[in-house]
Amino acid sequence: MSPSKIEIVDQLSALVGEANVISDAEGMGRFLREPRKRFHQSAQAVVLPEDTNALQAVVRWANETGTGLIPQGGNTGLVGAQVPLSGAEVIVSLAHFDKVRDVNAAAGHMTVEAGLTLEKAQQAADAEGSLFPLFIASQGSATIGGVLSSNAGGIQVLAYGNARELCLGVEAVMPDGALYKGLNALRKDNTGYDLRDLLVGAEGTLGFITAATLKLAAKPEGHETAWINVASPAEAFALFSLVRDRAGTTLSAFELVPRFGIEMQLTHGMLERDPSASPSPWYVMAEISRPKGGLEGVLTDALAEAFEQDLVSDASIAQSLDERANMWRTRENMSEVQSREGASIKHDVSVPVAAVPELIERGSAAAGKLIEGIRPCPFGHMGDGNIHFNFSPPVGYDNAAFMAEAPKLHDAIYEIVLDLGGSVSAEHGIGQLKTGLLKQVKDPVALAVMRKIKGALDPNGIMNPGKMLDEF
Ligand SMILES: Cc1cc2nc3c(=O)[nH]c(=O)nc-3n(C[C@H](O)[C@H](O)[C@H](O)COP(=O)(O)OP(=O)(O)OC[C@H]3O[C@@H](n4cnc5c(N)ncnc54)[C@H](O)[C@@H]3O)c2cc1C
Structure with missing residues (x-):
């Protein structure tokens, strides 16, 4: 028989300490409210284990009692993967897993715990003269465990890859409570199936990531950032090919913005004036991250060629850090301005x-x-x-x-x-928003393999039940 709410709270308190269990509606509120305000379920409790031993104990308890566990990091996910579906689940926050274990800038990697925010991970790399090149607008709250579990992308995937490509190894509590010690810093390791690649992007359905070893990149010496007028997405694509050809892997961002987005920002007071002298139906914001000793002016030269080929009608290159920040702000305002509209x-x-x-x-x-x-x-x-x-x-x-x-x-x-x-x-990701859609569109062989993997690793279906694969 499933334990009652009171029994759940008592049993969890015995495992992780009373101070680390929240069960009142007010206290649980911030763990239940997700950014898009689409999902409104409650939970039995929120539990905040302090270390892997306590987390392992919670997972074993969940198997014994048949209780669903929802891993939660910064609660910034946009598909409802980190909040309850039925209300019978327990949310497990990794907030106490917030240490930087090691930064090895010389070798190009660092090991951090899963509850550390992305921004703090970036700061830890920066303090050692290195770059952790994953940037998303929610980075002040999003955590390493969350970005890996949702294989986050963001604005510099072009040059550095998404979260999966930036991860060398993980430590994880598996659905049976075992601790997987996969924190290696190997760039080459061909010893069979890779659990890291299964756990990254699994949206918490295959275990808890507790720490990760991440790749670091060299800090760029500087950036060239431009706001560019183009007539249509077709011109934007032609420009992309040209700039990519000239800049290679130093092209770190190539973002598209429609005129409508700028008009909304002007209307809602998010922008004081047009970003370029003449309005344009479409804009591109392109950025090059110049390596140490790298040639200056690559983007300027590419844009000069683009003018000659009539691909662009106007462009401004940021002349200061402030101008660069303004261009990025205009791009990043795009999500917010639509909700104001x-x-x-x-x-x-x-x-x-x-x-x-x-x-x-x-x-x-x-x-x-x-x-x-x-x-x-x-x-x-x-x-x-x-x-x-x-x-x-x-x-x-x-x-x-x-x-x-x-x-x-x-x-x-x-x-x-x-x-x-x-x-x-x-x-x-899929979360609870797109489970039906996944069934319709995913290759049937891939879907069948996903179900078998889930069934094999988590036979009791305790890990984030109903998310991604809604049969579990
Ligand atoms: C303003 C805004 C901008 C955003 N921009 C981007 C963007 O540009 N690119 C992008 O990809 N996403 C973006 N997102 C989405 C979101 O920030 C990312 O998905 C982020 O990676 C989630 O991290 P989190 O710590 O908040 O995870 P949560 O929201 O808490 O959880 C997300 C998923 O990860 C699982 N999870 C969390 N921690 C663990 C763990 N330790 N072990 C196992 N599973 C875990 C959860 O169960 C859930 O399935 C944005 C969100 C907002 C609100």
Whole structure:
């Protein structure tokens, strides 16, 4: 028989200490509220183990009692993977796992615990003259365990890869309570199946990551950052090819922003003036991270060529750190400004980078047929083929009526994405938001293997039940 809430709290308190168990509604509130305010379930309790021994004890208890456990880091996930589905679960916060264990800048790696925020991990690398090159807008709260478990991407994937590519090894408490000691700093290790690659991107369904060894990069000597006017996504792609050819792996960001995004920022007071002298239907923000001793002016030279080829109509290169920060702010305001504008129907999708213009053209046309006057706002990491294909309602349209149209719009956009060989979840994951969709679109062989892996590692289904694979 499942234990009652009182029994759960008593039993967990015996395992991790009374001070590390929260069960009142007010205390649990911040662990239950997720950024998009879509999911509203309660939990039996929130537990905050202080070390791996205590965490292992909680996992063994969960197997004995059949209680679902939800790993939680910074609670910034956007697909509801870190919050309860049924209310019968216990949230396990890794907040006490917040130490920097070792930074070896000379060898290019560091080992940190899973509850450390991404920003603190970046600061630890920076203090030793090195760079941990994973940047997302939520980095002040998002944790290493969370970014690895959701294989976060962000704004510099182009040069450095996503979380998976930045991870050398992990330590983890597996679903049976065993401690996997995989914290190695090896760049080469061909000794069979790699548990690290299973745990990264598993959204907490295959165990708790407790620490990780991460790759460090050399700190760039400087950046060249430009805000560039282009006529269309097709020109943006041509510009991308040109700049990539000239800059190689020093091209660290290539972001696309539509005029509509700038107009919204001006309307809502997030931007004082237009980012370039003349308005343009589309903008690219490109950045080069110049290595020590690297040549200056690579981006300027590439843009001069792009002018000659009529790919761009105007461009400004940041002349100071402030100007660079302003360009980044304009790009990063894009998510926030849409919520100020009203309802927004969102799609975090990716396609092969050359197909981005077709995705935007076909997706905008299909949406316009469904809802006359709909305002497409596709923006994001064009260099990775990852577009946040969002839509705002026609002016004056009722927000609730607009959101009621979301399923039709999703179907139309995902159909185009799949037709172009893309993915319906580029960087935010599956969580509880896209479990149904995963079943529809994932290769059936891959889906069957995923289910077998889950069943083999977590036969009692205690790890983040119902997330990603909703049969468990
Ligand atoms: C403003 C904003 C901007 C964002 N920008 C980006 C972006 O550019 N790119 C991007 O990829 N994402 C982005 N995100 C999404 C989010 O920040 C990332 O998914 C982040 O990686 C989640 O980290 P977290 O610590 O908050 O994890 P949580 O939200 O707490 O959890 C996320 C998932 O990881 C699991 N998990 C957490 N910790 C562990 C652990 N120790 N062991 C096992 N599983 C664990 C959870 O169960 C859940 O499945 C953004 C979010 C916000 C709010």
